[in-house]
Every structure is written in C-alpha cells, then in structure tokens.
Amino acid sequence: MEMIRNLSNEELSELTLASDERFLQQELTALPAQAREAADRSDEFWAAQRAAVWSKIAGRERAKLRRPVLVGAAAAAIIAIGILFVPQKTKPAVTVVPPPAISDQELLIQVERVVQSGAPASLQPAGLLMQEVAQYAPTVQTKESHEN
C-alpha cells in the first residue's frame, strides 16, 4: 500500500505558486516588457544621472576632506569658550597696606620729641636708648668706610 505523505510548507508554496502563475500567465508574461517600457528613459537622462552621481561623490569627498579641519576648529573654539566661561577659583583679594614711609632718622626725631616734651617715667629707657644710638651712630659709619 502506498504511503501518502503530507506536503511540507515549502512544497505547498511551490504548488500554489505554480498554479497561480498559470492562472496569471497572461499578466505575468506582459509584466517584464511593461516594466521596461515604464522605466525607459533617454540616453541624456542616464548620462545626467551618472553626472549627478559623480557630482554628489565629489561633494561628499570635499566634505570628508574639510571635516578634520572643521572638527579641529570646533574643538579649539570649545576649549576657548570653556576657558572663558568656566568659573575660576576666586582668590581673596589681599590688600597690602604699605607701611608708612618713615625713615629711621625721622623715627628717632619723633622719639626724641616725645622724650623732650616731658615723657612719662615709663618712657625714660627710650630716651637713654636714643642717646646711646646717637652716640654710636658716627662710629658705625666710619667703620663702614674703612671696610670699603
């Protein structure tokens, strides 16, 4: 007894397709010619199309060449903007108050005035110190001149 096997999906598709192709034979046979006719263009059209392709290719190639330069410029601009706009650490402003310009000589004169104008007893040592400085000052200058 002959075994009847089931058709696989692919085999079923093939059979259906063959049947449909037979049924639509007239339309399907006309289709290639009809498609060729529909897409038929003049030689100028094809030449223009190739020229357009080459033009696009040239445009893309130029853009590709310009890209590294543009990228470099953009990166430089971003860095510059970053430097300008990134908040910098604000250092506290140090106000240096210059000491009053007063020479040693003037200081001694001021001390002497204070002492001579009836200074209190507590400032007596300052008066002695001043006398002592005044006494030795010329000696130091002489010594310096010897050294020179």
Add this chain to the structure above:
Amino acid sequence: MSIDTALANSLPSAAVTEEEGISAERFEQLMLQHQRRVYRVIYLLVRDADAADTLTQECFLRAYQKRKGFRGECKVETWLLRIAVNLVRDHGKNRRVSFWRRLIQGDANLPDPVSEGATPEAALLAKEELQTVWSAVNSLSPQQRTIFFLRFSEEMPLAEIAALLEIKTGTVKAQLARATGKLRELKEKQWK
C-alpha cells in the same frame, strides 16, 4: 545601439568582482552597466520617476562609498539591488503619505500597455487587465511587492532574490505564493 549600451554589453560582469573591491575608475563602468536595472527596480517599487531618479543616485553614491568593502560574495548586481531595496524601504518609511496620494490620484504613472497592431478593443482589454495587476500589486506588503517585481518583472531566480533580501529561499517562495494568491483572488473577483 548607443555608446552606453555598447560599453555596458562589452563589460564582463566579473570585471568588478576582484578581491580588492571596486576601484573608482571602474565605478563609471559599473554605473553604465547597472543603472537602468537599478532605476527600473526602484521605479517599480516607488512609482515616482523623480524619487526613483534620486534614489538611484543615492544608491550609486552609497555603493561608491562602500565599494572597498565589496568582496564579491555575491554578484555586483545583487549587491547594488540590495542597496536599492534598502533605500526604497527607508524611503517608504519616510513617506507613508505616498500611499494615500496614490490612492487618491490612481495609477497615473502606469505605462500604457497598448501594443502596436492590436485592435482597439483588444488593447483596451489588455490595458484593463494589466491595470488590475498593477493596482493589485499596490495592495501587497512592501516585501511581497519587492519579491513579486524581482521575480516576475526582473525575472530573477528565487535563490538570487533570497540572497538580495538576505532571507531564506523558502521565505521567498512563501511570500511570492501569498502575493500571487492575492492577485488571483482579485482577478477572480473581477470576473464575477
């Protein structure tokens, strides 16, 4: 015979399937050889002459950019048509509205199938039948429509269609059977 046709016929298809890919010099020859078919397939799928022209240019532009990656695993034509079909798919995604436009305008772009020498009655009948087929093809899914045109308009073997669309041959057969089934159904309805 035009210069283009003569050049295209004289070029062996294996000339561009070398291992190093396709050189820029050979690309012009490649366009000469394949632009008509690429355009035709795109045109059949989008039904818009301007869009078909633009997409054909884009197809060759992409092919040029990817030419060094072509290693001859398939025929150059299959490779080009794969790019074309992918472009049409993307184009379709971006232009869903075209379906409605076609529906409203009808198939005004369809060629006139009247053959020379046919009687006016026979020509009219042939035209109506073909219009039916073209309209019915529009109702197919994008993949079914692509497979249908590649098989019956471009007369490509099933295995090549499968390679082009990167699907199994069995899937191509199944999709094609569904497509022809729909067309058959439509034709039968018309007869009734």
